[in-house]
Amino acid sequence: MFVDIHTHSAPDADSPAIQNLTFTEAGKVFASAQKGLFSVGFHPWFANEFSEKFMLQLEKWASDDRLALIGECGLDKNSKVSLQEQIDVFQQQIRLSEKIQKPLIIHCVGCFNELFDLKKTIKPQQRWIIHGFRGKPQLAAQALKIGCFLSFGEHFNPESVRLTPIDKLLIETDKSSLPIEELYNQIAILKEIETSKLTAGELIYKSFNSK
Numbered sequence: 001m002f003v004d005i006h007t008h009s010a011p012d013a014d015s016p017a018i019q020n021l022t023f024t025e026a027g028k029v030f031a032s033a034q035k036g037l038f039s040v041g042f043h044p045w046f047a048n049e050f051s052e053k054f055m056l057q058l059e060k061w062a063s064d065d066r067l068a069l070i071g072e073c074g075l076d077k078n079s080k081v082s083l084q085e086q087i088d089v090f091q092q093q094i095r096l097s098e099k100i101q102k103p104l105i106i107h108c109v110g111c112f113n114e115l116f117d118l119k120k121t122i123k124p125q126q127r128w129i130i131h132g133f134r135g136k137p138q139l140a141a142q143a144l145k146i147g148c149f150l151s152f153g154e155h156f157n158p159e160s161v162r163l164t165p166i167d168k169l170l171i172e173t174d175k176s177s178l179p180i181e182e183l184y185n186q187i188a189i190l191k192e193i194e195t196s197k198l199t200a201g202e203l204i205y206k207s208f209n210s211k
């Protein structure tokens with residue numbers, strides 16, 4: 001089962017994927033009977049668009065079984081929004097994730113120290129999935145040490161993939177047009193295992209779909 005843990009495109013009817021939605025898209029999806037699993041959140045690039053009203057809206061959607069992950073949310077040094085503001089908005093989503101018991105799908109660029117500090121301080125119960133992880137092995141090791149999941153897409157560091165245990169390793173297409181099967185193949189070859197052993201995404205996916 002080639003689970004795509006993070007994509008921005010609508011998956012084919014039977015392919016298992018968690019589709020990231022904008023707030024506008026989410027409004028339509030959650031008002032409809034559309035099937036699937038989704039993620040919604042405040043991206044750090046748009047953290048300045050955060051409002052109480054949207055947060056309440058997100059919390060309402062969160063009670064829907066189709067909302068699997070909160071995010072993508074996180075921290076980005078290239079965002080025009082100040083880091084402090086990004087941290088505030090991220091913390092609200094961390095609180096929501098803990099309250100509703102759904103994992104976070106995290107976008108982090110250049111702010112890993114801040115991210116790791118938050119995780120060490122808050123000690124969340126919910127999984128933290130760092131999406132599109134491109135970091136070097138040292139960074140991967142730090143993230144894994146504090147219990148993060150790493151999700152790898154089109155651009156990954158092979159050494160980081162090699163050192164990530166399969167129970168913490170997720171795979172995503174994000175905005176890439178590469179088929180998810182291709183990414184599973186690349187990663188399985190690197191890890192010298194069958195693609196069928198790459199089951200961390202499947203476990204997460206099934207935990208939502210069994211509801």
Ligand SMILES: [Zn+2]
Binds near residue numbers: 008
């Ligand atoms: Zn994305």
